[in-house]
Amino acid sequence: MNKRNFLKMNLSLLGAVFLNPATFWARRASGNPFAIPVTAGNFTLPELGYAFDALEPHIDTMTMQIHHGKHHAAYVNNLNKAVDGTPFNGKTLEEILPALTDKDTAIRNNGGGHFNHSMFWKLLTPKKGTTASAELSQAVNDAFGSLDALKTQISNEGKARFGSGWAWLAVGSDGKLFVSSTPNQDNPLMTGLVAKPGKPILGIDVWEHAYYLKYQNKRDEYLNAIWNLIDWEEVSRLYQAAKPPRKNIFGMWPELGAFHTVMSETFHPMEEGDFKPIRARSGEMADKAKTLAKSNIPADFNNPKILDAVKRLSKGSSALHKTVKKQVSDAELTKSLTALHDVFHEIVGLCRE
Ligand code: MN
Numbered sequence: 001m002n003k004r005n006f007l008k009m010n011l012s013l014l015g016a017v018f019l020n021p022a023t024f025w026a027r028r029a030s031g032n033p034f035a036i037p038v039t040a041g042n043f044t045l046p047e048l049g050y051a052f053d054a055l056e057p058h059i060d061t062m063t064m065q066i067h068h069g070k071h072h073a074a075y076v077n078n079l080n081k082a083v084d085g086t087p088f089n090g091k092t093l094e095e096i097l098p099a100l101t102d103k104d105t106a107i108r109n110n111g112g113g114h115f116n117h118s119m120f121w122k123l124l125t126p127k128k129g130t131t132a133s134a135e136l137s138q139a140v141n142d143a144f145g146s147l148d149a150l151k152t153q154i155s156n157e158g159k160a161r162f163g164s165g166w167a168w169l170a171v172g173s174d175g176k177l178f179v180s181s182t183p184n185q186d187n188p189l190m191t192g193l194v195a196k197p198g199k200p201i202l203g204i205d206v207w208e209h210a211y212y213l214k215y216q217n218k219r220d221e222y223l224n225a226i227w228n229l230i231d232w233e234e235v236s237r238l239y240q241a242a243k244p245p246r247k248n249i250f251g252m253w254p255e256l257g258a259f260h261t262v263m264s265e266t267f268h269p270m271e272e273g274d275f276k277p278i279r280a281r282s283g284e285m286a287d288k289a290k291t292l293a294k295s296n297i298p299a300d301f302n303n304p305k306i307l308d309a310v311k312r313l314s315k316g317s318s319a320l321h322k323t324v325k326k327q328v329s330d331a332e333l334t335k336s337l338t339a340l341h342d343v344f345h346e347i348v349g350l351c352r353e
Contacts, residue, residue, distance in 0.1 A: 034062075035069030041080025042090065045073050046118050054126040058225040060214045068121070071209055075113030075185070082106035097189040098197075108193065112185030116166060119238075120205055125231035133236035139243075143177040150179070154204060155223040157181040164207040167223075169235070170198035171242040181206075199242035202235050247300075249351045255295035256347065259288040259313075267341045275330055278337055282317075282324040289317035301351050309347045316340045 032052065038045045048054075048068055053061040083089050088096045088107060093115045100108050132140065132147065144150040150169065158167035161181045168180050170188040180188060180196040191197040204226060211222035250257030262285045266278040278285075293314040297306070320336045328336075 032065045032069040034065045036073050036077075038073050039077050039080060041076075042083065043076050043079050043093075043114055045076045046121065048121050050124075050126055055124060055229055058228050059124070059211075063209075063211065063213045066213075067205075067209060068117075072113070072117040075110045075117065078106065079110035079114050082110055094189070097187065098191040100190055101192055108190065109185050112187055112190065115189070116185055116187055116203055116205065119200065119203055122234050123202060123231055124226075124229045125234070126229075127231065130230075130232040130234075132232040133240070136232075136236045136239045139177050139239065144179075151227055153179045154202070155220070158204055158206040158223045159220055161206050167204045167206060168200050169202035170196070170200045171239065172196075172198045173244075175244045199238075201238035201242055202230070247352065249301075249348060252298045253295070253301060253351070255288070255292040256351075259285070259292050259344070260348075262288050263341060263344055267337055270334065270337055275333060278333060279324055282321040286314075286317040286321040289314040303350075306347060306350045309343055309350065313340065313343045313347065316343060 045068075048064070052064040052068070055064060083091075083096075086107070088099075093111055096107065096111055097115060100111070102108075137147070140147055140150050144153060154167050154169060157179055158181065161167065161183070163183065165181055165183040166185075166187060168182065168188055170178055170180065172178055178196060178198060180194075180198075182188070182190075182194055186194055187203065188194055188196060188198040188200045204223070206219060206223070211219065215222040215225075250260055262281055266281055266285065269275075269277045293310050297310075316336070317340060320333075320340060323332065323336065
């Protein structure tokens with residue numbers, strides 16, 4: 001870069017920071033005129049991560065200032081007071097919320113309020129065009145048909161919530177996505193208090209304080225506008241953290257693992273044009289399939305679909321071994337081993353469900 005361009009770049013950076021009215025007002029706004037003091041305690045008020053006016057025109061500046069500086073700050077202050085002197089003191093909200101009972105009203109309201117809003121600020125972004133990860137998109141399509149159908153369902157939950165509350169997308173203990181809504185500051189982490197417990201990955205505040213200055217009674221307009229602000233990268237990150245770890249199927253069902261070893265050590269060479277492994281080990285494969293069919297199927301996998309597929313695998317493996325002994329052609333062998341490989345993956349897929 002030459003000297004002239006270097007100067008030009010620095011001047012334009014300077015201009016962007018000090019002369020741009022939006023940046024100027026954003027800086028002014030960081031001294032939020034509506035903020036109440038936050039008292040010291042275990043819990044603190046997180047920064048928004050963007051300027052109070054960054055979500056305009058969908059959410060107006062003053063709503064953000066009051067929502068963050070007064071409402072959220074009050075939840076933090078009251079939560080610090082509420083946990084003081086209780087066994088919950090020093091614990092995280094992820095530990096506290098699932099353990100709450102209907103006697104813990106103050107921690108329920110303010111702990112929920114702090115958790116929900118901390119999550120909400122991160123779910124909103126001025127960035128345009130964020131997208132869901134491939135894994136989240138797949139899970140959304142499986143559960144709701146499409147992203148648009150999901151948005152409609154969440155908006156409908158929010159519209160139907162009488163009074164104050166939240167609309168949610170969450171991951172259930174079965175690993176599947178679901179939508180729900182909760183009253184007040186409840187959320188799906190409150191296992192003992194909500195109808196549908198789970199790990200929330202997207203929450204929309206439908207309290208009037210979230211939209212009333214701009215939208216007044218038109219909650220549905222707010223619920224349409226908010227989709228312009230959702231950060232799907234953040235939702236994807238939360239999904240990744242919330243979904244249960246992949247089952248170790250071969251660890252749970254060693255006989256299936258033993259079959260898998262022979263299958264992968266014969267099928268993949270065959271794909272590369274090497275038929276020696278399958279011709280040498282077709283008997284071993286048939287034996288492993290027979291052992292598998294006679295094994296104690298783990299309770300998680302013991303269902304008619306899997307039993308049927310295992311039977312087909314065993315029959316197919318014996319049939320393949322017979323043809324190998326009769327000097328079957330490479331083309332025929334490719335066909336039958338590929339079919340067997342498909343049945344094997346059908347079983348693995350069923351086990352993952
Ligand atoms: Mn709120």
